[in-house]
Amino acid sequence: MKPLVVDQVVKQYGDKTAVNGISLEVDRGEIYGLLGANGAGKTTTMRMVLGLIFPDEGKILYDGKPYSKEQLRRIGYLPEERGLYPKVKVSDQLVYLARLKGMSAADADRSLKQWLERFGVPEYYGKRVEELSKGNQQKIQFIATIIHQPQLLILDEAFSGLDPVNVELLKATVKELRDNGSTILFSTHRMEHVEELCRQITILRYGNEVLGGSLKEIKGRFPREKVRLAADGDIDGLERLPGVLGVKALEQGGWEIRIADEASGRGILRHAMAQAEVSRFEILEPTLNEIFIKTVGETHE
Numbered sequence: 001m002k003p004l005v006v007d008q009v010v011k012q013y014g015d016k017t018a019v020n021g022i023s024l025e026v027d028r029g030e031i032y033g034l035l036g037a038n039g040a041g042k043t044t045t046m047r048m049v050l051g052l053i054f055p056d057e058g059k060i061l062y063d064g065k066p067y068s069k070e071q072l073r074r075i076g077y078l079p080e081e082r083g084l085y086p087k088v089k090v091s092d093q094l095v096y097l098a099r100l101k102g103m104s105a106a107d108a109d110r111s112l113k114q115w116l117e118r119f120g121v122p123e124y125y126g127k128r129v130e131e132l133s134k135g136n137q138q139k140i141q142f143i144a145t146i147i148h149q150p151q152l153l154i155l156d157e158a159f160s161g162l163d164p165v166n167v168e169l170l171k172a173t174v175k176e177l178r179d180n181g182s183t184i185l186f187s188t189h190r191m192e193h194v195e196e197l198c199r200q201i202t203i204l205r206y207g208n209e210v211l212g213g214s215l216k217e218i219k220g221r222f223p224r225e226k227v228r229l230a231a232d233g234d235i236d237g238l239e240r241l242p243g244v245l246g247v248k249a250l251e252q253g254g255w256e257i258r259i260a261d262e263a264s265g266r267g268i269l270r271h272a273m274a275q276a277e278v279s280r281f282e283i284l285e286p287t288l289n290e291i292f293i294k295t296v297g298e299t300h301e
């Protein structure tokens, strides 16, 4: 039985349909990407999973059971708008939040110290939140999300505002939580993070699912329309080859060539090999970013 099943949920705000029959299932040890343009219905979906609002239609099951207060204790939520109290000490605040989730004060205190140590910031224990930089406040909020060892994690733009070192730190932590069996619903506009972390995704548009399934299988549905080519010398006439739609010389050397179909790629390789020693030739699969733009288009609110 899957830890999280969202089945045909619908949510209306007045006559506006924010979510229109979304279904998804997330397994243990899996990070599921929930994607979509601004206003597509991601936050509304996450709020329904959290039990903050209830679907007008459809159902959400946690280990096969409907929502209950007990379930809430097993969920960790990192909202996009961060919400720590600026004047309260990190230790007081996180122990309080962990106790609301059913942890004893002693266990919460021990766990907090371990996480602060692990994130390289043990000195934040006695600091007020407002004394920390924005990125470091975010690390604290991340600890607040996972301190009670939730089985189901809902992460909304988990890495925004962090420097690259801290992004890697939190990313490694999310992967570790996954490997230890957490069920993770992950929402972001950063497609490269989805490519790295998520096995399955749903892309929403105006509250509807426009693309869903395994990332690998979704990529297979889209044509490969780009060639990366590098050679030890110049190659003339690339733009005049059949099926070549555009040629861009890359800063780092070589070319990126837009092609009409994969068959045109073979003609490029033959042409290039006749003129120079080819050191790289690759027909690239589309990036998730490209797929997203193709699917969702420029339809932002």
Ligand SMILES: Nc1ncnc2c1ncn2[C@@H]1O[C@H](COP(=O)(O)OP(=O)(O)OP(=O)(O)O)[C@@H](O)[C@H]1O
Binding pocket: 013, 016, 017, 018, 036, 037, 038, 039, 040, 041, 042, 043, 044, 045
């Ligand atoms: N409380 C509310 N009352 C009325 N309309 C709402 C409410 N919350 C969301 N909406 C509307 O529902 C739609 C979906 O909003 P939602 O916040 O779920 O989008 P989102 O995908 O999370 O967007 P973003 O990427 O900008 O965070 C939007 O059209 C929004 O205006």
